[in-house]
Amino acid sequence: MTPDNPTSEKHYLRLRHNVQHRLSLVPILGWLLGALLAVILEQLAGDYLVDALDMDKMPSLLGILAIAKDIKYFLWQGWDQLVIIGKMFAGGAFSGVVSVPDPFQTPRVLLYVFLVYFLPIALFGTLTIRPANWMADKLSKLPSAVSVIGYLILLYLVMHIWADMSAYRGMALRFTLIAVMLTLSLNVINGYMGEFSCSHPGFMALGAYGASVVTVVLFANDKLFGAALLPKFLAPAFFPLALVVGGAVASFGALLIAVPSFRTRGDYLAIISLAFLFIVKSLIENLEIVGGPRGLKGQPDLASLPVVFTWAVLCIWTINNFVRSTLGKALNAVRDDEVAANAMTVNTRRTKMTAFLFGAFWAGVAGGLFAHVLRYVNPATFGLQKLAEVLAMVYFGGLNSVYGSIVGAVSISLLSEALRPFELFKWVIIPLLLILVMIYRPTGLIAFREFDVRSVLKPKQNPESEV
Amino acid sequence: MALLEVHHMSHDFGGLRAVNNYSLNIEPGEIHGLIGPNGAGKTTIFNLITGIYRPTEGDIRLDNASIVGLQPYQIAARGLGRTFQNLQLWRHMTVLEHVMMARYSKLTYGLVGAFFGTPKRKREESESREKAQVLMELFGVDRFANQIVLNLPYGAQRRVEMARAMAMEPKILFLDEPTAGMNPEELIQMMEIIRRAHRKFGVGIFLIEHRMRFVMELCQEIQTLVFGEVIAEGTPEEIQNNPKVIEAYLGSEMVE
Ligand SMILES: Nc1ncnc2c1ncn2[C@@H]1O[C@H](COP(=O)(O)OP(=O)(O)OP(=O)(O)O)[C@@H](O)[C@H]1O
Ligand SMILES: [Mg+2]
Numbered sequence: 001m002t003p004d005n006p007t008s009e010k011h012y013l014r015l016r017h018n019v020q021h022r023l024s025l026v027p028i029l030g031w032l033l034g035a036l037l038a039v040i041l042e043q044l045a046g047d048y049l050v051d052a053l054d055m056d057k058m059p060s061l062l063g064i065l066a067i068a069k070d071i072k073y074f075l076w077q078g079w080d081q082l083v084i085i086g087k088m089f090a091g092g093a094f095s096g097v098v099s100v101p102d103p104f105q106t107p108r109v110l111l112y113v114f115l116v117y118f119l120p121i122a123l124f125g126t127l128t129i130r131p132a133n134w135m136a137d138k139l140s141k142l143p144s145a146v147s148v149i150g151y152l153i154l155l156y157l158v159m160h161i162w163a164d165m166s167a168y169r170g171m172a173l174r175f176t177l178i179a180v181m182l183t184l185s186l187n188v189i190n191g192y193m194g195e196f197s198c199s200h201p202g203f204m205a206l207g208a209y210g211a212s213v214v215t216v217v218l219f220a221n222d223k224l225f226g227a228a229l230l231p232k233f234l235a236p237a238f239f240p241l242a243l244v245v246g247g248a249v250a251s252f253g254a255l256l257i258a259v260p261s262f263r264t265r266g267d268y269l270a271i272i273s274l275a276f277l278f279i280v281k282s283l284i285e286n287l288e289i290v291g292g293p294r295g296l297k298g299q300p301d302l303a304s305l306p307v308v309f310t311w312a313v314l315c316i317w318t319i320n321n322f323v324r325s326t327l328g329k330a331l332n333a334v335r336d337d338e339v340a341a342n343a344m345t346v347n348t349r350r351t352k353m354t355a356f357l358f359g360a361f362w363a364g365v366a367g368g369l370f371a372h373v374l375r376y377v378n379p380a381t382f383g384l385q386k387l388a389e390v391l392a393m394v395y396f397g398g399l400n401s402v403y404g405s406i407v408g409a410v411s412i413s414l415l416s417e418a419l420r421p422f423e424l425f426k427w428v429i430i431p432l433l434l435i436l437v438m439i440y441r442p443t444g445l446i447a448f449r450e451f452d453v454r455s456v457l458k459p460k461q462n463p464e465s466e467v
Numbered sequence: 468m469a470l471l472e473v474h475h476m477s478h479d480f481g482g483l484r485a486v487n488n489y490s491l492n493i494e495p496g497e498i499h500g501l502i503g504p505n506g507a508g509k510t511t512i513f514n515l516i517t518g519i520y521r522p523t524e525g526d527i528r529l530d531n532a533s534i535v536g537l538q539p540y541q542i543a544a545r546g547l548g549r550t551f552q553n554l555q556l557w558r559h560m561t562v563l564e565h566v567m568m569a570r571y572s573k574l575t576y577g578l579v580g581a582f583f584g585t586p587k588r589k590r591e592e593s594e595s596r597e598k599a600q601v602l603m604e605l606f607g608v609d610r611f612a613n614q615i616v617l618n619l620p621y622g623a624q625r626r627v628e629m630a631r632a633m634a635m636e637p638k639i640l641f642l643d644e645p646t647a648g649m650n651p652e653e654l655i656q657m658m659e660i661i662r663r664a665h666r667k668f669g670v671g672i673f674l675i676e677h678r679m680r681f682v683m684e685l686c687q688e689i690q691t692l693v694f695g696e697v698i699a700e701g702t703p704e705e706i707q708n709n710p711k712v713i714e715a716y717l718g719s720e721m722v723e
């Protein structure tokens with residue numbers, strides 16, 4: 001460091017270094033417990049804080065919606081205001097400023113998020129480095145299934161308490177988990193296998209309708225399918241079956257694409273799968289038995305948060321297992337050099353078929369869950385907009401990476417919610433983002449990273465060492 | 468009856484006869500050389516035997532069973548491992564992953580194991596990892612085990628290809644110009660490595676090479692191919708003194 005550096009800057013640098021160092025020592029357990037503390041705090045004191053800050057209501061998704069509304073107000077009003085200001089200047093009488101929307105929420109929302117989430121989590125995380133690492137160390141010595149389930153329960157608790165505070169949060173969280181499943185399963189095909197498939201919304205539709213038909217026929221008194229065949233209390237037990245049926249229908253659809261597409265090398269898949277997407281959509285639109293273009297409603301309320309959470313975990317677990325096995329890595333070999341893979345005993349055709357059907361299965365299950373969260377499906381949902389959204393999640397998050405898919409699905413879901421006030425512009429902005437990502441970072445944010453659960457959860461510091 | 472037999476194999480690319488009436492016998496553990504000028508059809512012969520192309524005429528028998536018409540992965544699993552003239556590695560995969568991948572046909576845990584991580588899978592994968600470790604050490608690439616293969620020096624990439632091919636436990640290893648682009652020092656090293664692998668695993672070797680000294684020193688039996696036809700075959704001495712061979716090469720490369 002140069003001698004003429006002011007000491008205050010030195011202090012600042014040292015402080016920053018210390019903070020970064022301490023943050024890096026917080027194990028996942030510390031962050032999770034911090035988050036648990038934060039959501040409990042919010043449940044206890046959130047309403048008081050809302051009153052104290054004179055806000056309309058509790059921010060739903062970290063305040064992004066309120067901020068987006070303010071931004072929209074400025075963008076929409078800004079133009080009018082500029083015109084007014086311009087006129088005033090022209091008249092030589094400048095007196096007013098741009099008026100502020102009446103309940104202008106952004107600063108209050110930010111303060112709320114800072115006080116309720118950021119501060120408790122950061123403080124708890126950094127102050128409990130020693131005990132949290134000690135506990136993480138103890139947990140890591142248990143059989144890994146036990147410790148992972150422990151972490152999952154903790155994570156679920158955080159989500160549950162957080163989502164319990166408003167119906168909107170519950171919906172948004174479940175849709176985000178479903179988006180993670182969709183993204184990850186598409187990443188198997190477009191990332192790990194390196195093909196370009198456009199049929200994911202179609203698989204999702206097949207799964208949604210497949211699962212819905214099962215549950216509606218069995219458990220709902222429906223105009224189209226008649227009276228319920230089984231008593232309602234059996235429904236939760238049959239729901240996994242319904243989802244698997246949905247997944248199987250989607251896999252069957254995938255088989256119809258895979259047989260012609262994987263016969264020879266070439267970019268047939270992109271075109272065939274896009275055609276498939278349109279065929280599925282118009283097939284459903286013309287199938288009066290499932291409601292045609294009006295859609296199918298009456299799904300029993302089966303996709304609660306714990307159910308969706310469990311299926312999302314299953315999805316991540318099996319896909320991550322698959323892509324880390326030699327059988328799954330064969331996908332990478334086929335993508336990087338198919339001739340070499342073939343010459344090294346890899347059955348390339350079977351490898352591609354398996355992965356494609358497997359990805360479609362999970363898209364189908366995600367579709368089934370989607371239909372039961374919304375308790376209504378219609379064919380219009382599963383079109384090009386959905387395709388753009390899920391492609392954006394995959395390519396933004398990162399190819400060939402479970403981390404990437406989780407990050408991509410969560411961030412694009414949040415963005416998508418934030419863009420909701422902008423209505424139609426959402427469908428300009430998301431495809432635009434997709435194009436930008438593909439140009440400037442073709443493999444995405446966190447590409448080609450292995451997701452090793454044990455190393456994620458391991459303590460960040462030797463428990464014996466000093467802090 | 469030899470381990471690998473090729474009977475009167477011919478292959479046409481459109482109107483071009485790239486290989487004409489080619490026959491071959493390789494006994495277990497034999498080192499067999501194939502030399503010839505550029506474009507003679509050497510690589511095409513490799514591709515025909517390993518199933519990348521299907522011969523227009525003729526028969527190929529491994530362990531006395533015809534392998535014509537089988538897919539390359541099936542032929543490979545029956546015991547023909549190979550390397551490529553222009554390195555064909557998987558650009559996003561590590562060295563260890565390369566070597567383990569070639570054990571694909573040995574894995575029996577199936578999709579259940581792949582999706583749910585059964586104990587059987589753990590056992591087979593760790594066994595596979597141990598075998599890969601041995602091979603990486605033998606070919607001198609163990610210190611790169613967890614590196615992406617593209618980051619390795621050229622010579623090491625060549626050795627990764629050989630370790631990968633050996634991981635499938637082949638009966639015959641096909642090497643397509645293993646010393647291409649190597650300096651004399653690396654050449655000696657490569658010869659030593661091939662000898663060691665040959666001694667250790669008793670694997671048969673079918674070798675395409677342009678460097679005469681290398682071929683002459685390693686091979687027991689050599690064929691010379693010109694315009695898709697074998698013009699001479701025999702022991703290194705016989706080949707070296709064959710006037711047709713000398714003519715084909717115009718003495719140019721024999722000097723080396
Ligand atoms: N896929 C193909 N389609 C058409 N012609 C081909 C094909 N592969 C090879 N050839 C032709 O067949 C002939 C033999 O090629 P091959 O690659 O087998 O030669 P080679 O002996 O391996 O030569 P080199 O020493 O340069 O590697 C050449 O004339 C080549 O142009
Ligand atoms: Mg060649």
